[in-house]
Amino acid sequence: MVFRSKEQMxxxxxxxxxxxxxxxxFMKSEEGRIRAKCGWPGCPWTIYGAYSSRCSRFQVITYEDQHECGPNRDNHLVTAKVIARRYEHILRANPTWKIDSIKATVLKDFFADVSTSKCKAAKKIVSEKLLAGLKDEYTKVFDYQLELLRSNPGSTILVGLNPEYMDQNIFQSFYVCFNAMKKGFKACRRVIGLDGCFFKGACQGELLCAIGRDANNQMYPVAWAVVEKExxxxxxxxxxxxxxxxxxxxxxxxxxxxSDQQKGLINAMQNYVPKAQHRMCARHIYANWKKKFREHxxxxxxxxxxxxxxREDFMYRKAKLAQDTSEGARDIMRTEPKHWARAFFSCWVPL
Structure with missing residues (x-):
């Protein structure tokens, strides 16, 4: 057998x-030689290769192709890099793949018992590789902006850069509002839901969304943005x-x-649309209230x-609650009822 180099062998x-x-x-060898033997004590399997000047290749000189051992579950060749390379496609699709599941899969495919730290190292290798690729994608954000503007004339597509590092063009935010969404929303009611959520995975940041309701009472996306923090x-x-x-x-x-009770959003409402009705999700308010008052x-x-x-019915219901828990009745008033209680909503209907 002949190899192009020692590394190939x-x-x-x-x-x-x-x-x-x-x-x-692999035994200690010189630059022009390589020697390896089976890791099982007493097994005669061995191989020796060296550089041959006659063919300018690495050539096998001695080869004992006889094993007197069985498969070894303590195989040090199954490294974190090997695991990462073999299961990269799975880890990319499922970054939360459990360590125990990885160990079971490695045992099935490689007949090797691997440690928890080795599996974690493999996941880290894949995540770092993925993150490096994502960083390269951010260099194309301006091309993406121009393509959206070209294919959707009249849209608002903005890229925000970190003002502290303007000379380095560090990405900070991205805003999208398509022209078709602007025009279509004119036929919807003047009701907008605002919320944000965290990104899961390698990308950090948060997604801010503005959602309306169409004529079929279905969700109508109006605009969204990627920001560093809420x-x-x-x-x-x-x-x-x-x-x-x-x-x-x-x-x-x-x-x-x-919206929910996010303080930054409340401040934005007061600064930009102080005359608009700002309603809050009662389910979120109840979720916070329930932490102290759990009874069904x-x-x-x-x-x-x-x-x-x-309002009369509101006060009556509140008094009934105070009979069971006066503290709970006081606690629900920490958020002004005009934001979450139906009795305090205005009678006009936004068209």
Whole structure:
């Protein structure tokens, strides 16, 4: 057998060890020689190769192709790099792949018991490789912006850069509002839901969304943005662009915005659309309230308060709750009822 180089011969021996489930030990050798033997004590399998000047290749000089051992589950050839290379496609698709599942899969495919630290190292190798590829993708964000503007004339596509490192063009935010969405929203009710969520996986940051309701009462995406964090600055930036795209005038009068209790978003509402009705999700308010008041009977009374049709009914339901827990009745008033209680909503319907 002849190989182009010592490294090629070494890789071939490693592949042989992985396929036959045997541990191959490489003995100390010089630059022009390579010697390996079976890792099982007493096994005669051995191979010796050296550089041949006659053919300018690495040639096998001695080869004892006889094993007197069985497959070895303690195979040091199954390294973290080998695991990462073999299961990279799975780890890319499922970054949360459990360590125990990885160990079981490696045992099945390589007949090798691997440690938890080795599996974690393999996951780290794949994630770092994926992250390096994602960093390269950010260099194409301006090309992506231009392509969106070319294929969707009239859209608002903005790329925000970190102001502290303007000379380095470090990505900070990305805003999208397609022209078709702007035009289509004119036929929808003037009700917009605002919310944000974290990115899962290698990418960090948060996704901010503005969602409306169409004529079929289905979700209608209006605009979205990628930001570094969900802060007052990021929400003000997003809301400021949104009201320009939707041509919201008169400080938001006649509009309804629905959101959670995120402080940055509340500040943005007060600064940009102070006359708009700002309603909050009662389910989020109840989720926070439930942390202290867990009884099932109290749950029914909370929703009875939230759904009360008028203020008299609201006060009556609140008094009924106070009979069971006065602290709970006080606690639900920490958020102004005009934001979450039906009894305090205005009577006009946004068109």
């Amino acid at each position: 070494r890789k071939a021996l490693i592949k042989y060890g992985l396929l036959t489930f045997r541990s191959i030990n 802060t007052s600055e990021s929400w003000e930036w997003f809301v400021g662009l949104l009201i320009k795209d939707l041509d919201i005038n008169d400080q938001g009068e006649g509009w309804v915005f629905i 009977a109290l749950q029914k009374k909370f929703w009875a308060i939230a759904k009360a049709a008028n």
